Amino acid sequence: MMSVKRVGILYHPMKKAAYIKATELQEFLSSRGVSAWLCSAWETGQASAQVDGTDLVLSIGGDGTILRSAQAVVPRQIPITGINLGQLGFMTELSAAEALDKLPALLAGDGWIDERAMLEVEAPGADGEPARLCHALNDAVVARGAVARMVSIEASIDGQPLTTYKADGAIVATATGSTGYSLAAGGPILHPQAVELVLLPVMPHLSFAHSLVLPSTATVRLRVSTTHQAMLSVDGHTNLPLADGAIVIVKRSRHTTRFLRALPRTSFYGSLEQRLKGKN
Numbered sequence: 001m002m003s004v005k006r007v008g009i010l011y012h013p014m015k016k017a018a019y020i021k022a023t024e025l026q027e028f029l030s031s032r033g034v035s036a037w038l039c040s041a042w043e044t045g046q047a048s049a050q051v052d053g054t055d056l057v058l059s060i061g062g063d064g065t066i067l068r069s070a071q072a073v074v075p076r077q078i079p080i081t082g083i084n085l086g087q088l089g090f091m092t093e094l095s096a097a098e099a100l101d102k103l104p105a106l107l108a109g110d111g112w113i114d115e116r117a118m119l120e121v122e123a124p125g126a127d128g129e130p131a132r133l134c135h136a137l138n139d140a141v142v143a144r145g146a147v148a149r150m151v152s153i154e155a156s157i158d159g160q161p162l163t164t165y166k167a168d169g170a171i172v173a174t175a176t177g178s179t180g181y182s183l184a185a186g187g188p189i190l191h192p193q194a195v196e197l198v199l200l201p202v203m204p205h206l207s208f209a210h211s212l213v214l215p216s217t218a219t220v221r222l223r224v225s226t227t228h229q230a231m232l233s234v235d236g237h238t239n240l241p242l243a244d245g246a247i248v249i250v251k252r253s254r255h256t257t258r259f260l261r262a263l264p265r266t267s268f269y270g271s272l273e274q275r276l277k278g279k280n
Contacts, residue, residue: 143169
């Protein structure tokens with residue numbers, strides 16, 4: 001049984017309702033003898049500095065807020081419960097209206113842990129600096145920058161050449177990310193607890209246009225050829241410039257993201273159609 005004595009509350013800083021709900025939950029937790037700290041989910045470094053000794057993180061916003069919360073928590077195994085203020089909420093667990101009613105049961109040890117695979121993304125360092133390592137819950141996207149021209153991306157898997165995409169970009173996604181940008185680009189939906197990776201191009205032109213589902217052991221190498229700047233986007237909020245010849249390496253991370261869930265384990269199937277239509 002999970003014992004919760006300290007809770008971190010990460011909120012969307014540009015939604016007033018998120019901060020109001022965060023302070024309301026902080027007061028509620030304090031009244032039950034649980035210490036709680038607040039931080040903007042956009043201040044990942046500040047949040048990460050406070051998570052040691054935290055038993056549970058509440059993420060208040062939408063799926064984007066959860067992605068930032070996951071960044072703040074990694075590599076610690078602190079579970080996250082998402083409270084949805086957005087429209088879609090594939091990763092969130094509770095609506096803002098029901099949070100106060102359902103939170104006591106989670107604090108008492110009810111619920112279950114939903115463990116999700118993450119990506120480890122190695123990007124070239126700037127100006128000769130060492131390579132930069134990032135972790136992603138959703139995806140890593142190598143794509144064109146501000147100039148609306150295709151890039152060429154040489155893709156290889158486990159050292160074996162696959163193809164050269166001539167496209168707007170290429171996506172490597174986790175199962176969690178398979179219902180995000182990857183899905184919009186034509187990729188398959190994986191069960192959230194699957195550990196496989198998805199590789200697919202974005203708007204390919206006269207080149208390999210198929211999605212691939214890769215084993216969890218696969219290492220994907222993406223080399224960019226471009227006459228203008230390209231970009232690496234990690235979970236949609238860490239964006240790094242890529243020059244011609246830059247190499248990005250993506251594989252499954254040894255770290256995971258853990259969610260504390262109140263909904264039944266089979267709820268993914270029952271809610272899939274509604275969520276894809278934008279209904280909660």
